[in-house]
Amino acid sequence: MTAELVRGQNHPLSEVRLEIRISAGVPVVAGATLGDEQGTVHGTEWVAHPGAPALPGIEVSRQAAAEHRLAVDLAALPEAVHRLDVFLALPTGTAGPLRFGAVPAPHTAVSGRDGTEIASYTLTGLDTEAAVLALELYRRQGAWKVRALGQGYAAGLAALLADQGLHDAADLAAAVQEAVTDRLARAVPAPSTAFDPHTAPAHDPLAASADPQVTSGPGPAEPTPPYPLRPDDSADASRADQHLRATGPDHQHSGGPVDYTHPRRAHRTPPPPSPTAAPAADGEPAQPVAGDAVGWTMEERLYNQVWGMFEDLARTTAAYRSAVDFADSRLEKELDQLLADPRLRLGTGADDAREVAHARHTQLTDQARAAFDRDLAQLTAEAEVVEPALPPAYARWDNPVWHAYRSPAEPPMALRLGDLHLPESVPLSIPLLVRLPLERGLWIDSGPTPGDDFRADSAELRHLAMETAAALAARLLAVHPPGEFAVQVIDPAGAGSRALLPLTRSGVLGAPPGAGAAGVAQVLESLTRRVDLVQMAMRGGMAEALPADVDTAQQLLIVNDFPHGFDDRAVTRLRYLADEGPAVGVHLLLVADREDATAYGPLLDPLWRSLLRLTPLPDDHLADPWIGHAWTFEPSLVPVGSRVLEEVLAEVARSRTKYR
């Protein structure tokens, strides 16, 4: 049982050999200071840091990494040591963020050597701090305990160390940062925080559910249960804030009755104000503005705004549908009552009463429609200003931003998979944005859509599905900095070569698509090895020890026509990649018709369920997380006749050569 600590809380430690895991969304420096009974750190030799990683009883990583595992042996610490403080700092020598407020909340966990988690603590609410004391292990009457600290320092590591009583804190801080810069290996993919239910949702807007396709052979397809889409928690909360509370940056800092701010620390500065809609005249909706949501960056604000629009559209549609349903059922009831009333069965009274009932029905549905149209108009106006302001990762392929495309320096926080709309909302649709790195694989269904399989024949559907996959892969390649994302393809029968042309011709693929059973085996083998090695390196906290031939870029594996060309061994490998890959930056994009895999029976059900199903043609199988409406998904495709994809991929290939 893990104890989820809050700031200031402590928890007893029953073991002396411990592992402290730290995961942040970006590379951070981790270290530890050893203090005596009074908490004084007597000198730089009492500090474990990347420049001096091993002290008796504690070992830290030599470099900045998004994931750390510190080995602690409390029994091996010098007798004089009564406190061990674990600190985190952002590396200063890189282009990375300089304050913790701009990165995901770091998560720390203390576990025994057998991996059982004893206590965990997420450092939320950080802002301008560049260094933070995360945890303290301390000795009290012979027994060790862990305390969640979360004490941040805006002035950085030097201030943190000075606060620990070190006289030459500035020199030590500089030495630490220098050691990190020297060893700065390019980041192994940012870790997932899947083991923590509190931070996971931020990275996992989409959740698996029962799979829509029917496996029990041919027959009438059942209505498809929708996939639930889970919202980003923060987006949800911030939107809620916006709705009814006075907006202002300070509500983020409202704390409990205990004031945790450090007496010697400068006051926090609020984030730059987001562009807010100008106050409108009474009774008129405010003029929409792009980026009118909370967030540290424009990108985050737009992400939150789009998810806010998604929620608003879901809710206003729920209000409309509920009102119409009510009007319908009331009309039915009133008509039934008329029939049951013997006095009215004859004569004109019945007609009049019926007319009244119908009029009441029309009046209510008209009112509901008016309210819905009002909201829809407002959301449409918002979409009209938001859509052009979107960065490439969020933008449609016909957005001019793609024409001015240049390779980015930073990976994006989310990706547009396609568009969502409801029957009532046409022509308004909402971008479907998912957080990156992808928490789970994608499955583009090349099977016939239940109900209208006459729309496209099987070969055409498979081609469309592969085209959708290629467009997604191209988008992922384009929105990542050169060298940080790679795409590998398995196309056993070569059936996808036409759809893959833009990728193969521009030379952005690392290797030609794997063909035949041998190609399948070879690609899977190399990715399996990569997952295994990176996992080992991360567990040992030695990302720099990876062999030179292991590509540290994130990998997307496109598999066409699964399970064609796969033997049992290959299927097992693929399932391993689907399960273990996302955490170490290997992602799956399956293009498959589930009918093809019926031979496997229910064995592959967990695999299908673990993937987010997308369709090459519009299909209503995705559910929003608030109401559960069935939303129609449309993939984001390059407009017919447009050369934007070729141009973007050419630019990707160019900047890639430069990078090498």
Add this chain to the structure above:
Amino acid sequence: MSVNLSKGQAISLEKKDGASLSAVRMGLGWQAAKRRGLFGSRTREIDLDASAVLFAEKQPVDVVFFRHLVSDDGSVRHTGDNLVGGVGQGGDDEAILVDLQRVPVHIDQIVFTVNSFTGQTFQEVQNAFCRLVDETNGQELARYTLAGGGEYTAQIMAKVHRAGSGWTMTAIGTPANGRTFQDLMPAILPHL
């Protein structure tokens, strides 16, 4: 200047200048009654829950409570469950925010209730109140004290209902018994 409501008293939510209210908050605050004795500091925790039930012509359509914090249409929002009460002096421990302009057209009454989830009667609760606040300027419109708390575990507090083009609030203040709003439905229906 807030109005102390007595049972059954109705107040209109129209502003003085004739404009209709746009957003109101139903706040609920309480403190656990101190127990006398050796372990005085060991007050028993009391969990009161505020709920709002949305009605369309006497049919319940939606409910906002600690398990469903936002009505499907998004117009009614619960700020979250408070399990112990007594935060600060007289502040709201739980609150339900209603965006009156966004309430779906067929919803004509919203009933606010309070339940004691942990089962203590209102005799063991101190300083319990329910108040209605104009969310746009923070002004308290009406306050209802759970005075003389009796042997009850629930109370139907008040309702806001459509009247003409605006909304009116009526204090109800009927005691009842029940753990969640479901138990209160029979007691609510006579007040619609």
